[in-house]
Amino acid sequence: DVEIVDAAKIPYGRAMAQEAINEVLVDRARAGKFVVRLKGGDPFLYGRGYEEAQACAAAGIPCTVVPGVSSALAVPALAGIPVTNRGMTHEVTVVSGHLPPGHPESLIDWEALARMRGTLVVLMGVKNTPAIAEALLVGGRSADTPAAIIVDGSLDGQATYRCTLGSVATALETEDVRPPAIVVIGQVAGLPPALTAG
Ligand SMILES: C[S@@+](CC[C@H](N)C(=O)[O-])C[C@H]1O[C@@H](n2cnc3c(N)ncnc32)[C@H](O)[C@@H]1O
Structure with missing residues (x-):
């Protein structure tokens, strides 16, 4: 009924x-x-x-x-990535990547985000992550900044691809990443994965 x-x-x-x-x-x-x-x-x-x-x-x-519990926090955790880490990252910013930097309807200040040192968690960003990475690099964020792409969090096909801000665009293409996926950018993405139940 x-x-x-x-x-x-x-x-x-x-x-x-x-x-x-x-x-x-x-x-x-x-x-x-x-x-x-x-x-x-x-x-x-x-x-x-x-x-x-x-x-x-x-x-x-x-x-x-x-x-x-949002996938913004849960999916990195499922991959063993803490979005903050004491003494390393005191801020975490969640952004939507559904519009690329420079898009007339974008409400995100990518230059400000490029100046920040903390963790950036990008949702809905598979298509636009190459443009996002480029904007962050132009804004001054180092190409060596660790990054991780987590696909299908909590599902059977869950996969994590570790890369850097400079190589994330290539990783997306090489791994043929499809949504749903989350991109984590920041020092925490370079930590050895914590033990996870999954
Ligand atoms: C429209 S948003 C909805 C977010 C949702 N309200 C939340 O709090 O998780 C959809 C985006 O969330 C992320 N997402 C949701 N579930 C996911 C999963 N299982 N694995 C990876 N990313 C996921 C992806 O970035 C996807 O494009």
């Missing part, structure tokens, strides 16, 4: 429009149903969960948001 609505958004594949998702949430709730919206990782980190909560609020439908 449970209706399942496939609202998946596959990178470069089939996707349900956000407006349609919002409509289904409101429609089923108005029909008196108890609606559970399952999302990956944290619903408010590149998850458009806030828009869904707003759509419900606008329709007078109360909802509860359950935070999740």
